[in-house]
Amino acid sequence: MDDETAIACLKQGDMGGLQALVRRYQGQALRTAYLVCLQQDLAQDVVQDAFILAWERIAQFDSRRAFAPWFMRIVTNQALMAVRRQQPAGLDSVEDALPDESPSPEQLLEAAETREQVRSALASMTALQRSAIVLRYYVGMDQTEMGSVLGIPVGTVKRRLHDARQRLRRLLTTSAHSSVGQDTTRVQHKKEPK
Amino acid sequence: MSTENTHQDRIRRRLDDCATVVGRPNLWPEIRRRLATQTPGRAVRRSFRVQWATGVIVAALVIGTGVYAGSSLLKGAYEINPAWQRAAENSHPVHLTQTQDDCTVTIEQVYADAELVVIGFTVQSSAGMSVAPGDAWLTTDDGTVLPRLDGGGYAAPESRTTSWLLSFDPSAMAAMPSELRARLTLKLSGVVVEDGAGPTAQPMEAEGEAQAFMLSPIKATPYGPFTFELVVPVSK
Incomplete structure (x- = not known):
């Protein structure tokens, strides 16, 4: 089942469409979530949450666009929210800049x-x-x-x-x-x- | 490929290599379980939210063991949701039957109080447990359509009969009468079990010999609508 068909099924309430998208994108989503939160268990929770959000919000998705960027947006935001729930406030402060002569x-x-x-x-x-x-x-x-x-x-x-x-x-x-x-x-x- | 793209590709590979520690777990069973048990705003053990959308459903079905009559099958269905326990003990027998094509629906029991209406019915068809409720409306005699709440089903293996419970919220009524008069309009959908798996595949939370799993309307075949006029005493 390609993305277009899967999304059409999903918009009809068919969980088969969601299953196809999970199979296709869970790997990329897991790695993206992990790189943001750096915890394997948390990354799995984040991606599960993201797919459930996608299921709930699929009506808002413009089927003419690619699914992956829309979904990775959800994944990244969920990962950020998950990290923020775990960390005290203030950790997102801007770090000191370093001299530009060092390697990029x-x-x-x-x-x-x-x-x-x-x-x-x-x-x-x-x-x-x-x-x-x-x-x-x-x-x-x-x-x-x-x-x-x-x-x-x-x-x-x-x-x-x-x-x-x-x-x-x-x-x-x-x-x-x-x-x-x-x-x-x-x-x-x-x-x-x- | 430009130098910049080459650099980006190399960095992407570095990050990808770093992220390979997550492995390749299959998240689908857990996602499906969570969707099946999602009950926003309602704390219900071993329950689920029925997705009523455009005539197709996602519902949970508990598979029991042995051979059951309709009322016995309903007992299993009541166990799905603790909120239905008072309905299990105080339901009123109805026994209204309709048949369309190869599908027979029998309203077995109805319970009503000021907070909850639960309708218990069985479905018998050549398709067996692959027929499940789709859209359903409960309209009172003054025209109020009661909001749907939850639903659940119970089936015995190798049986062509499944039992289902649908619950509705009567609080939309201006005043609760001593006797509820309402019309149930029910559509059914032929559904297939996810991946064509048997009832033991990907079980949801279940206890004892019963197992619950998701029915996924990959190929939905409509049945109905079936219409029943119900008259039920309202419990205090």
Whole structure:
């Protein structure tokens, strides 16, 4: 069943349509939710909530448009709300900017050697900063679309993206240095018996 | 591909790799269970919300064991929703029957008080348990259409009879009479079980030997409407 048929079925109250959409999009939705909230169980709850919301709001969906961006908007918003419920207020404050002579965050993200490096960097960011990175680089939205998803002006999107890039730049730089230091320590331990 | 797109693609792959820890769980059974048990504004154990939309339904059906007469099947249906317990104990027998095509509907029992009207009926057809209620209206003799609340069904395996309960909210009436006079208009839909699975597949919350699962109107065949004139004493 293609998306168009599934959505038509869903609009008729047919759960078979929803099942088809769950099968097709649950993977992408789970990964998107995880990148924002960084908790597997929470990501599953978020995606379940998102599909149920899609079921309830499908009448509002314009069938001439693609389903995925509309649904990923729901997923991202649900993930942000879930993180906010868990975190005290004030964690979304803007981080200090770093000097621009360091490598770009995109270069650092590309160069990050381990999954854990990327995850640690994301974990040290605020949920809003993560959502900006995820929407821009993972979901592939432009800044206008991001503004629509997050319900904020494009100027605010640019600032959040800038904040996120700066934060990511600093974190990945720190992570890379830390990783080199740990490797050096292990080498020294191996040499001790001699 | 431009340099910028190449960079974006590489970053996307990094993020995708980071997110692979979530694996590939199947969320559908839990989503379906949650939809089946959704009762906004109503705290009801093992209950569900019937989706009444454009003549098709999503309802829960409890599959019991053994062979039952209609009234026995209704006992199983009453257990679905604790709010229906007072109806189970105080319903009035009716026994009104209509047959259309290969489908026979019998109104077995009706209960009414100032807060709740519950109508218990059985459906017998060659399609067996794959026939379930669709749209239903309960209109009082003064023309008030009572809002629908919940619904649920009970069936015995290998039986061609299913029992169903529909509940309505009588608070829309200006004053509750001592005797409810109302017309039930009922449409049925032939539905198929999700994935063509048997009654043991993807069970909802269930106890004992009974199991509940969702009926999904993938291919809905309409039956009816069936119309019944009901006269029932109102319980205090």
